[in-house]
Each structure stands twice: as structure tokens, then as C-alpha cells.
Amino acid sequence: MxxxxxxxxxxxxxxxxxxxxxxxxxxxxxxxxxxxxxxxxxxxxxxxxxxxxxxxxxxxxxxxxxxxxxxxxxxxxxxxxxxxxxxxxxxxxxxxxxxxxxxxxxxxxxxxxxxxxxxxxxxxxxxxxxxxxxxxxxxxxxxxxxxxxxxxxxxxxxxxxxxxxxxxxxxxxxxxxxxxxxxxxxxxxxxxxxxxxxxxxxxxxxxxxxxxxxxxxxxxxxxxxFVAAFTGMENVYCGVSRVRNGEATIDLGEIVVRTVTAIEGDVCVGIRPEEVILSRQPFESSAANTFSGTVAEIRQNGMFSRVVVDTGLPFVAVLTRQSVARLGLVEGEPANVTFKASAVHVFKR
Structure with a gap:
């Protein structure tokens, strides 16, 4: 038109x-x-x-x-x-x-x-x-x-x-x-x-x-x-993707992320903060991506809290204030991060 x-x-x-x-x-x-x-x-x-x-x-x-x-x-x-x-x-x-x-x-x-x-x-x-x-x-x-x-x-x-x-x-x-x-x-x-x-x-x-x-x-x-960062994806990291039978392992230096993609070589990955799940206890889950770390920052943002967990790479998660309190998340204390393979978006670097 x-x-x-x-x-x-x-x-x-x-x-x-x-x-x-x-x-x-x-x-x-x-x-x-x-x-x-x-x-x-x-x-x-x-x-x-x-x-x-x-x-x-x-x-x-x-x-x-x-x-x-x-x-x-x-x-x-x-x-x-x-x-x-x-x-x-x-x-x-x-x-x-x-x-x-x-x-x-x-x-x-x-x-x-x-x-x-x-x-x-x-x-x-x-x-x-x-x-x-x-x-x-x-x-x-x-x-x-x-x-x-x-x-x-x-x-x-x-x-x-x-x-x-x-x-x-x-x-x-x-x-x-x-x-x-x-x-x-x-x-x-x-x-x-x-x-x-x-x-x-x-x-x-x-x-x-x-x-x-x-x-x-x-x-x-x-x-x-640029689009990933501008639209608030926040968890954007670059590394090298290796694909075998449609499944990829992406070496980000400090950690390795697993997902399903056909893209190989130099790539960036993005995970939206709302896809990141946090816990004080180790996860009993089949999720492909689970990492241990330390709570680096908890910042209030209106109704929600922005929580950063350092796993070697800083992962940002968005939780309600009630969830932060219920999980017992405290700056400087241990925490675990997990996200599904399907939550990982891969694009060429």
C-alpha cells in the first residue's frame, strides 16, 4: 500500500x-x-x-x-x-x-x-x-x-x-x-x-x-x-559455535552454552532476562544450560527487580520483588542460573 x-x-x-x-x-x-x-x-x-x-x-x-x-x-x-x-x-x-x-x-x-x-x-x-x-x-x-x-x-x-x-x-x-x-x-x-x-x-x-x-x-x-541490545535482550555474548547433528555448543570463553541452531563459526547469542531462571539451590532439571554463580547486584525497578548473577559471565534476570524475597537472593551470596536451549537466540557476529 x-x-x-x-x-x-x-x-x-x-x-x-x-x-x-x-x-x-x-x-x-x-x-x-x-x-x-x-x-x-x-x-x-x-x-x-x-x-x-x-x-x-x-x-x-x-x-x-x-x-x-x-x-x-x-x-x-x-x-x-x-x-x-x-x-x-x-x-x-x-x-x-x-x-x-x-x-x-x-x-x-x-x-x-x-x-x-x-x-x-x-x-x-x-x-x-x-x-x-x-x-x-x-x-x-x-x-x-x-x-x-x-x-x-x-x-x-x-x-x-x-x-x-x-x-x-x-x-x-x-x-x-x-x-x-x-x-x-x-x-x-x-x-x-x-x-x-x-x-x-x-x-x-x-x-x-x-x-x-x-x-x-x-x-x-x-x-x-545492535537490535538485541537495543530491544533489551541484555544477555548478549559472542563466541564460537560448533554444530553437530543440529545441536550447537557455543564457547563463550567463560562458559559453554547449548542450543539448537545450524549457524556455525563466530556468533553472538542472546537470552532475554525474563527467560533466565534463578535459584539458591541447585536445579533438578533437564535444562541444557545450568550454571553456578554469585549474586552481583539486585536493583529495584518499579514493580520488578533486576538481578545480576556472575557465572563467569553476568546474567541478568527480571523477577518480582516477592520472588526475590521468596528465593532468598542476597548480593554476594551464591545463586544458580538456568535457561532452556530454546531461549538461546543465535545470530552471526
Missing amino acids: LGTAGLTKRLGDFTLDDVDLTVADGEYFVILGPTGAGKTILLETLAGIYSPDAGTIALDNRDITRTDPKDRGIGMVYQDYMLFPHLTVGENIGFGLKQRKAEPARIRESVQETAALLGIGHLLHRTTGTLSGGEQQRAAIARALALRPRVLLLDEPLSALDTVTRERLRRELKAIHRTTGTTVIHITHHFEDIFALADRVAVMQDGRIVQTGTPDEVFRRPATE
């Missing part, structure tokens, strides 16, 4: 580099990456704010690479809302339709309908300076949706909001997407957005897309060491 081929844009020292992207009709597509990866530049190039130096953009099998932004059928919402302070909420929502010289009756109808969808119908008479952050973001999204775009681009729309408002608006975005069927491309650095909203995810690094897949594929089967 929306696709790019070899999309390249140079801005100063930064280059959006040879981006190939395909987004399906009605898909909620999330782009993830660190600051400076090129996420916003990619969205702005799709929207027509920048003209690419090379490559093409197609929407509904129509080349829109050089099409004027107002004629693309693409709406964009920024993190900082960019509402007009001298206009009311209703006037902001209807602004684009007024610019297109739509009939006043149609503008009123669209404003009322879109505002109701976002739950801000009672705010239409207010000026934007009197709104909360969440209300301003709803107004900005309503302004974009009033134009009935084929694609809605969201540039970190939840980042400036407090936790409670962010969770509420996240649920509303999911409901809006379900109701309208609009194709959405949403950039974020909040992992919660991905699991709550995304059909598929792309990860960007230094102006390139380095992996695309479902949230589960990207988080559990990262394609590179």
Missing part, C-alpha cells in the same frame, strides 16, 4: 540510506530506533517535507516521490502538537479542510465527527493554550484525521505525556485504528507502544532499517547484536 525503494536523503552529516520499506493497507506499523537513527527524517520524507536524493515512494501503486505534500493523502502529527494558538480547537481540527475550500457544512460535520472519535467534542470552543498535553495531542491527531488521510504518520505522539495519560491515549489510538482502518506509521522509543499497538516493527540504526518483523520476531529473534 505504501512502499519505498532505495530511499536516500542527505542532510548535513546525516544520511537516510537506501531505505526499502513496505507497509500494508490498514497496518499499524511502528518504527523503533535510538535518537539520531533517522526516524523523523524518514517520516518527513514520506510526507513530502523533504525531497529524496535517490529512490522512490509509492502509495496505492502511484509514484508520489515528487508529488506536492498536500496532494499525497498523508497526514502527520508531531510530538509537540504544532497547534495554532490563535484558533479554537474546532478551528484547528477544521483548518486543513478550510484550506481545501470544503463546504462549511462539511467542515462542521467532519470536525464534530472527528472530535467525538477522539473524545474532545466538549472542547471545540476552547483555545489550545487552555488544554492539557493529552488534550492537545488528541486535537492534533483529530486535525490530521479530519482530512481522511490514506496514511497517518505519528512522530513520537506519546513521548511528552505522563504515564497515565500515555496509557489512556495508547488505548484510544488502538480504538481509532480499529474504527477507521487508517494505515498508521508511528515512531517511538517506548517498547510498550510496540506491544500495545504494532502489527509490525522496523528497527532503524544510523539511517538504515536493520530489521523488520512482528514485535515477537524482533524482540525474541533479533537479527544483529
Whole structure:
């Protein structure tokens, strides 16, 4: 439905580099990456704010690479809302339709309908300076949706909001997407957005897309060491894999990990913290990977605790506070680590 081929844009020292992207009709597509990866530049190039130096953009099998932004059928919402302070909420929502010289009756109808969808119908008479952050973001999204775009681009729309408002608006975005069927491309650095909203995810690094897949594929089967580390896999180590009859032993220097893979030679392995099981007592288990060590650190992180056990390599596990207390885990005391062979993800170094 929306696709790019070899999309390249140079801005100063930064280059959006040879981006190939395909987004399906009605898909909620999330782009993830660190600051400076090129996420916003990619969205702005799709929207027509920048003209690419090379490559093409197609929407509904129509080349829109050089099409004027107002004629693309693409709406964009920024993190900082960019509402007009001298206009009311209703006037902001209807602004684009007024610019297109739509009939006043149609503008009123669209404003009322879109505002109701976002739950801000009672705010239409207010000026934007009197709104909360969440209300301003709803107004900005309503302004974009009033134009009935084929694609809605969201540039970190939840980042400036407090936790409670962010969770509420996240649920509303999911409901809006379900109701309208609009194709959405949403950039974020909040992992919660991905699991709550995304059909598929792309990860960007230094102006390139380095992996695309479902949230589960990207988080559990990262394609590179960068993706593994960025998505919070944490337990990422490199070594040498030797495969026999489909079973691999991977020498990480201090320990040897066993798993099932066909990848040989120089590799990295990743184990997500939630896959690591801890105990004070030796495990009576058939798990392929069991190691003894010492609790190096216990750090509280909200509802959960991050526990590091040094087995020669530091393994990170995530447990509830109650589990830490029940297991009797104490810094400096012995502990055992285990994880299944299936929890070990292997990728080429």
C-alpha cells in the first residue's frame, strides 16, 4: 500500500540510506530506533517535507516521490502538537479542510465527527493554550484525521505525556485504528507502544532499517547484536559455535552454552532476562544450560527487580520483588542460573 525503494536523503552529516520499506493497507506499523537513527527524517520524507536524493515512494501503486505534500493523502502529527494558538480547537481540527475550500457544512460535520472519535467534542470552543498535553495531542491527531488521510504518520505522539495519560491515549489510538482502518506509521522509543499497538516493527540504526518483523520476531529473534541490545535482550555474548547433528555448543570463553541452531563459526547469542531462571539451590532439571554463580547486584525497578548473577559471565534476570524475597537472593551470596536451549537466540557476529 505504501512502499519505498532505495530511499536516500542527505542532510548535513546525516544520511537516510537506501531505505526499502513496505507497509500494508490498514497496518499499524511502528518504527523503533535510538535518537539520531533517522526516524523523523524518514517520516518527513514520506510526507513530502523533504525531497529524496535517490529512490522512490509509492502509495496505492502511484509514484508520489515528487508529488506536492498536500496532494499525497498523508497526514502527520508531531510530538509537540504544532497547534495554532490563535484558533479554537474546532478551528484547528477544521483548518486543513478550510484550506481545501470544503463546504462549511462539511467542515462542521467532519470536525464534530472527528472530535467525538477522539473524545474532545466538549472542547471545540476552547483555545489550545487552555488544554492539557493529552488534550492537545488528541486535537492534533483529530486535525490530521479530519482530512481522511490514506496514511497517518505519528512522530513520537506519546513521548511528552505522563504515564497515565500515555496509557489512556495508547488505548484510544488502538480504538481509532480499529474504527477507521487508517494505515498508521508511528515512531517511538517506548517498547510498550510496540506491544500495545504494532502489527509490525522496523528497527532503524544510523539511517538504515536493520530489521523488520512482528514485535515477537524482533524482540525474541533479533537479527544483529545492535537490535538485541537495543530491544533489551541484555544477555548478549559472542563466541564460537560448533554444530553437530543440529545441536550447537557455543564457547563463550567463560562458559559453554547449548542450543539448537545450524549457524556455525563466530556468533553472538542472546537470552532475554525474563527467560533466565534463578535459584539458591541447585536445579533438578533437564535444562541444557545450568550454571553456578554469585549474586552481583539486585536493583529495584518499579514493580520488578533486576538481578545480576556472575557465572563467569553476568546474567541478568527480571523477577518480582516477592520472588526475590521468596528465593532468598542476597548480593554476594551464591545463586544458580538456568535457561532452556530454546531461549538461546543465535545470530552471526
